[in-house]
Amino acid sequence: MEEKNLKVKDLVNIGVFSAIYMILSFIVMVPSMASPIIWLLWPAICGVVCGSIYMLLVAKVPKKGTALLVALINGIIYFAIGECTWTIILSFAIAGIVAEIARGALGYQTTESALVSCGILAAGFIGSPLPMWLFQDSYVNSIIKMGMDPAYVANMLKMISAGSLFGFTAAAFVGGLIGGFIGKVLFKKHFEKAGII
Template identity: 30%
Template sequence: MKKLKVQDLIAVGIYTAIYFLLMSVCLLILRFVIPGFHNLFIPAVTALFSGVIYLILLHKVPKFGAITIMGTVVGLFFLISGHFPLAFLPNMLCALAADLILYHTKITAQVKIMVSYIVFSFGLMGPILPLWFMKNAYIDSLIARGKDDAYINGVFAHTTTAMFALCAVAVLVGAIAGLFIGSRLYDKHFRTADQ
């Protein structure tokens, strides 16, 4: 197993920054398009537009650990930016699982890449999972951050079981479509540069 070198870590940092930028742009657009639902659908929309970044990372740094580092950095960003304290764990765990799928399974390459990207994309649900599974603790954290009842009620206005299912299906569809689009973009604009 090849070990990550300094230049690999720099490359991972660059692609993680681009991933952050895409995620931020998606969030900004969603705030205007579907206000009130934007946080719930940011994982799916980010997955839709980030497939090409994932593919570039896999080709530029084809080593175990690169995906884990990217997911961990994203998770730590959630931790230090005031999200619910456990919001960072899904990013780290899903990224590690994606790495393991990609480099320690014997399924075909295309399937490995697709499954690993789907799993990686589910990591972005970390900040919203507590809305359903740790509601009281999440409310306590919002109160501790000085949020009033109106804000808290707005946060939980759409957190139904059906909405959770819709969010999960949206991430799955977004990741599949995102990797399909990303592979087309990669083949057209980046593959020749890697050869």
């Protein structure tokens, strides 16, 4: 019977791939700050760019806990380096739990499980701009004091609404699906070797 529990080798793979996933997302973040709309679409862009890395990881480690650990590692690192508020940990924790539920329901050895969880994890990046919706006044004051252009902030505020939160989160999920599909194509041999159909 195939071992379903995470082993040391699995944890090493998760750590390495999570680091690559985070680095790629950070590289995407830097130019995304040039425009308010691009920054709010950063989670979706991350999904497209980072999806392949996640797909390769779940092909190598198609086990329970993989998605949750990737989510928690990224959320904690982003918070620790001061790029995001505590909301990034919350959003990634929720995304990781939901991704694990989806993987459990769809089966850890299925392509559908990998793709759906890839989209869900990408939605976890919404925790970065989330303060704009949750505690807008205090957050806006803090980022302006930190040196952000008030005109830039004003343009961003025009796009903040309950509907846009749903829209940007949905865009992130779709971006993750696209990135996951790209990864499926790029790493088809790894999926076949892992028995993921």
